[in-house]
Amino acid sequence: MDPKNGSSFTGFILLGFSDRPQLEQVLFVVLLIFYLLTLLGNTSIIALSRLDPHLQTPMYFFLSNLSFLDLCYTTSTVPQLLVDLRGTDKSISFAGCVAQLFVSLWLGSTECILLGVMAFDRYAAVCRPLHYTVIMHPRLCALMASASWFIGFVNSSLHTVLTFLVPLCGRNKIDHFFCEIPPLLKLACVDTTVYESELFSVSVMILLIPVALITFSYGQIVRVVLAIKSASGQRKAFGTCGSHLTVVSLFYGTAIYAYLQPSNNYSQDQGKFISLFYTIVTPMVNPVIYTLRNKDVTGAMRKVLSRASLLSY
Numbered sequence: 001m002d003p004k005n006g007s008s009f010t011g012f013i014l015l016g017f018s019d020r021p022q023l024e025q026v027l028f029v030v031l032l033i034f035y036l037l038t039l040l041g042n043t044s045i046i047a048l049s050r051l052d053p054h055l056q057t058p059m060y061f062f063l064s065n066l067s068f069l070d071l072c073y074t075t076s077t078v079p080q081l082l083v084d085l086r087g088t089d090k091s092i093s094f095a096g097c098v099a100q101l102f103v104s105l106w107l108g109s110t111e112c113i114l115l116g117v118m119a120f121d122r123y124a125a126v127c128r129p130l131h132y133t134v135i136m137h138p139r140l141c142a143l144m145a146s147a148s149w150f151i152g153f154v155n156s157s158l159h160t161v162l163t164f165l166v167p168l169c170g171r172n173k174i175d176h177f178f179c180e181i182p183p184l185l186k187l188a189c190v191d192t193t194v195y196e197s198e199l200f201s202v203s204v205m206i207l208l209i210p211v212a213l214i215t216f217s218y219g220q221i222v223r224v225v226l227a228i229k230s231a232s233g234q235r236k237a238f239g240t241c242g243s244h245l246t247v248v249s250l251f252y253g254t255a256i257y258a259y260l261q262p263s264n265n266y267s268q269d270q271g272k273f274i275s276l277f278y279t280i281v282t283p284m285v286n287p288v289i290y291t292l293r294n295k296d297v298t299g300a301m302r303k304v305l306s307r308a309s310l311l312s313y
Contacts, residue, residue: 011094012174016081035078038074055297058136063118073107073279074279076107097179106156113210116209122221162195162199176271180275181259182259254278
C-alpha cells in the first residue's frame with residue numbers, strides 16, 4: 001500500500017466512537033470490566049485443563065486452544081480501544097495497523113476452523129463412543145489444532161498483504177475502533193470490486209466449510225440422540241454439545257454478518273457494534289457457556305480452590 005503516493009505517512013486515525021463522547025465514557029468502564037472477565041475466565045479454563053487430570057481429554061485440549069485464542073484475540077484490539085476511549089490521541093502507526101489486522105484476522109480465521117474441529121470431536125464422542133479414544137488420538141488432536149492455526153495464518157497473511165496493496169491516496173481516517181478490512185477498504189481511492197470478490201470467496205470457504213462440518217456433525221448427533229431411549233442419556237448427550245453449539249451460533253452469526261454482506265450494504269455504525277460483539281463479548285461469555293452446567297469443570301474448580309485453601313493454612 002502506498003497511502004500517500006510517495007509522501008511521508010505516519011499512520012492512521014481510529015475514529016472509533018469519537019462522535020459520541022458520552023458513549024465513550026460508558027464504553028470504557030463496560031469494556032474494561034468485560035476485558036478483565038475475559039482474562040480471568042479464559043485463563044481459568046487453561047489452568048484447570050492443565051491442573052486436573054480428568055480434564056486432560058480431547059474436548060478440553062481444544063477448549064484450551066479456544067481459550068488461549070480468545071485471550072490473544074481480545075488483547076489484539078481491546079487495550080488499544082481502551083486507550084483511545086480515554087485519550088484524545090486516537091492514532092495508530094502504519095506498522096501497528098498492519099500488525100493489528102494480521103493478528104486479528106489470523107485469530108479470527110483460526111477460531112472458524114477450530115470450532116469446526118470441536119464439532120467433529122463432539123460427533124466422535126456421541127456417535128462413536130466405543131472408538132472415541134482411537135479416533136481422537138492425541139497426535140490427531142495436535143495435528144487438527146496445528147492445522148487450524150496454520151490455515152488461519154495463511155489466510156491472514158494473504159488478506160493483510162492484499163489489503164495494504166490497495167492505494168489510499170492520503171486517506172488515513174478509519175471509521176472504526178481497530179484496523180479491519182471493511183473500513184480499510186472504505187479508504188481506497190480505486191475500485192475495489194475485484195478484491196472484494198476475492199475476499200468474499202475466501203471468506204465463504206473459511207466460514208461456510210466449517211459451518212458445513214458443524215451442520216453434518218450435529219445432524220448425526222441429533223439422529224443418534226433421538227435413538228437413545230433413556231431420557232437421562234438424551235440430556236447428557238445434548239448437554240455435552242449444547243455449549244459448543246451456543247458458542248458457534250454467537251461467533252458465526254456475527255462473523256457472517258460482518259464479512260459476507262455486500263459492501264454497499266455495510267453500515268459503519270452497525271459494523272462497530274457487531275465487531276465489539278465478536279472481539280470482546282463472545283470471548284468473555286465462552287468460558288461461562290462452557291462451565292455453566294458442566295460438572296467436570298465446576299468439580300475441578302472446587303478441587304483447586306479447596307487445595308489452595310488448605311495450602312493457605
